[in-house]
Amino acid sequence: MTSGIIDHRAKKLRRQLADRLEADGAVTSPAWGTAFAEVPRHVFVPVFYKQSPTDQRAVDLSSPDEWLDGVYRDELLVIRPDARSSSTVPGLMATMLEALAVEDGHKVLEIGTGSGYNAALLSHRLGDSKVVTMDIDPELVADATARLDAINYHPTLxxxxxxxxxxxxxxxxxxxxxxxxxxxxxxxxxQIRPGGRIVTPIATGIAVLDVTGPREASGHFLPGAAYFMPLRAGQRPPDVGAMIDAVKRSTESGRETSTSPDVWFDGDFSFLRAAAVPGVRFLAKLDNGTAVFTHPDGSWASVADSVVVQSGPRHLWNLVEGAHRTWLELGCPKRDRFLLTVDGPQQQISLAGSDQEWELP
Ligand SMILES: C[S@@+](CC[C@H](N)C(=O)[O-])C[C@H]1O[C@@H](n2cnc3c(N)ncnc32)[C@H](O)[C@@H]1O
Incomplete structure (x- = not known):
């Protein structure tokens, strides 16, 4: 495929994506509709990595149809072979950008440059002198800078x-x-002026916070789920193989549990679970069906056939069971019933219309 054909096809697919985002209600303003129709996502995702259990490979220009179709689908694309960065689902990006409620002349800071696509959308909307974007990964920032330059955007990176x-x-x-x-x-x-706004993932939801002072903000959560990668601090990811070995070698005895590991994956419960039991992660499902959960302090829990085995300073499954009981008692509330309040060092998620709150660590 020549570059002319690619550009032509990409333009058509981009228009279709923008129409779809509008039809789905993710894009609600003409300005963001135009940005999604005009900013070329394929420039920012020259390769993506398929990572399903049955299909693990790089998709790029060598299979142009598959690459372009993938790039302009409303899907998350893994952009690093080690899965340490991705280009967010466009529908979720649009929802977050709309919630940001930018106005002409606003200056925006983006945390997590990744591919640079979101920075390009922001530059399109506000002008690149108003956009600052940063990432912890120097390679990603270098790549994003080159891609932004290539289509004539020069935000601060x-x-x-x-x-x-x-x-x-x-x-x-x-x-x-x-x-x-x-x-x-x-x-x-x-760093946000009073009256400004922060839109950020927290606890598998998207918080929309209005800043009222240098240490004060309050807001709500959007209805949709948002499973973003956690902010990392330069450390290597956990050694999954070593942890699984530790679980398999363990001689700890278990106890019965009536809470199925499947509750972990309930999209609505996952919000309260992440707020009430921060730091706990699903690690893996072993060949025999055992689900393994871990915490950065080294604690782990394995659950299979109604039996849980727990090890380390925290009894992780006790905490998950407790959060699940509370969620059921509260009538299975969804994300958009929760509020976030920041008051000095204190940050609480609360359930509107109840006295329930969870202090963030
Ligand atoms: C979902 S990706 C960002 C997607 C990006 N906005 C785009 O348009 O492609 C999340 C990014 O956050 C970055 N990140 C993780 N921890 C970070 C940190 N502590 N500071 C800055 N960036 C971080 C990762 O390197 C990754 O590129």
Missing amino acids: GVGDGLAGWPARALYDRLIATCAPDKVPKAWLE
């Missing part, structure tokens, strides 16, 4: 830990994060 924000260009009117912090970092609150 930085390498660093997003927890610290990007003070050099503060104050910002808006902050959008595409990796998930455990709680709203102090630096973000300090």
Whole structure:
């Protein structure tokens, strides 16, 4: 396929994607509709990695139809072979960008440059002098810079830990994060002007927060689920193989549980679970069907056939069971019934119309 044919086909697919985002209600304003119809996602995703259990391979220009069709589907695309970065689902990006409620002249900080596609959309909407984007991974930032340059966008790009924000260009009117912090970092609150807004994943939901002071903000969660990668701090990911070996070798005795490991994957429960039991992760399902959960402190729990085995300083499954009981007692509330309040060092998720709240760690 020549580059002319690729551009022509990409333009058509992009238009279809923008129409789809509008039809789905993810895009609600003409400005973002135009941005999705005009900014070429394929420039930012020259290769993506299929990672299903049956299909693990790179898809790129060598199979042009599959590549372009994949790039312009409303799907998440893994952009690094080690899965440490991805291009977010366009529908979710659009929902977050709409919730950001930018106005002409606003200055925006994005945490998590990744492919650079979101930075390009922001540059299209606001002008690149108003956009600052940063990622912890220098290689990603170098690639994103080159791709943005190639289509003539020159936002400010930085390498660093997003927890610290990007003070050099503060104050910002808006902050959008595409990796998930455990709680709203102090630096973000300090770098957004009072009256500004933060849109960030937290606890598998998207928080839309209005900033009222350097240490104060409050807001709500959007209805949809959002499973973003956690903000990382330069550390290597856990050694899954070593942990699974530890679980298999364990001689700890188990107890019965009436909570199925499947509750972990209930999309609505996952929000309260992440708020109430932060840090716990699903690690893997073993060949014999055992589900394994871990915590950064080294605790783990394995659950199979109504028996749970737990090891380490925290009894992880007791915590998940407790959160699930609470969620059932509360009538299985969905994400958009929860609020987030930041008051100095305290950050709480609460359930509207109840006295239930969960302190973020
Ligand atoms: C879902 S991807 C971002 C998608 C991106 N916005 C795009 O348009 O392609 C999340 C990104 O967050 C980055 N990230 C993770 N931890 C970070 C941190 N502590 N500070 C800054 N970026 C971080 C990852 O390297 C990854 O590229």
